[in-house]
Amino acid sequence: MVRRLLPPILGLLAACASAPPSVPPAEPVAVQMPIYAPVYCEPPALTHPALPIAALTARSAAADTMRAYAATVEILKGAVDDRDAVIAGCASPAGNALQAPAPTPTAPAETSHPGAPRQLTTRVINAARAMAGFTFGE
Numbered sequence: 001m002v003r004r005l006l007p008p009i010l011g012l013l014a015a016c017a018s019a020p021p022s023v024p025p026a027e028p029v030a031v032q033m034p035i036y037a038p039v040y041c042e043p044p045a046l047t048h049p050a051l052p053i054a055a056l057t058a059r060s061a062a063a064d065t066m067r068a069y070a071a072t073v074e075i076l077k078g079a080v081d082d083r084d085a086v087i088a089g090c091a092s093p094a095g096n097a098l099q100a101p102a103p104t105p106t107a108p109a110e111t112s113h114p115g116a117p118r119q120l121t122t123r124v125i126n127a128a129r130a131m132a133g134f135t136f137g138e
Contacts, residue, residue, distance in 0.1 A: 041090040046083060049075050 052068040052075075060068075 038092075040092050043086050043090055046079075046086065049079055051075060 052071045056065055056068055
């Protein structure tokens with residue numbers, strides 16, 4: 001009985017071992033990840049401005065609250081301008097052959113909240129980094 005069943009079993013085992021895999025090979029997928037450009041200077045330390053809303057209390061009048069918020073918005077807009085000036089001052093030298101290509105702008109999704117597209121993009125990128133296990137200088 002063993003002599004009768006052993007050769008076919010060994011033949012089937014050899015045929016299964018030499019058969020091509022039933023799973024198709026993996027195909028490469030391109031993933032868009034941001035590449036950080038080098039900084040060509042040591043930027044000065046930016047100070048955090050004193051904001052008028054920090055002086056508000058629970059008993060502050062509504063008019064004072066509105067004035068404080070308006071003044072805070074103006075101060076923060078100025079801080080953004082200062083930051084942009086520092087970033088522009090650290091641009092790459094004109095003759096640099098290894099200049100990074102300019103990033104391509106993406107069209108934000110239409111939403112009623114102006115900060116929503118950036119927040120969604122940031123959440124998607126952070127989720128992709130977490131899944132892939134990447135960390136960028138953190």
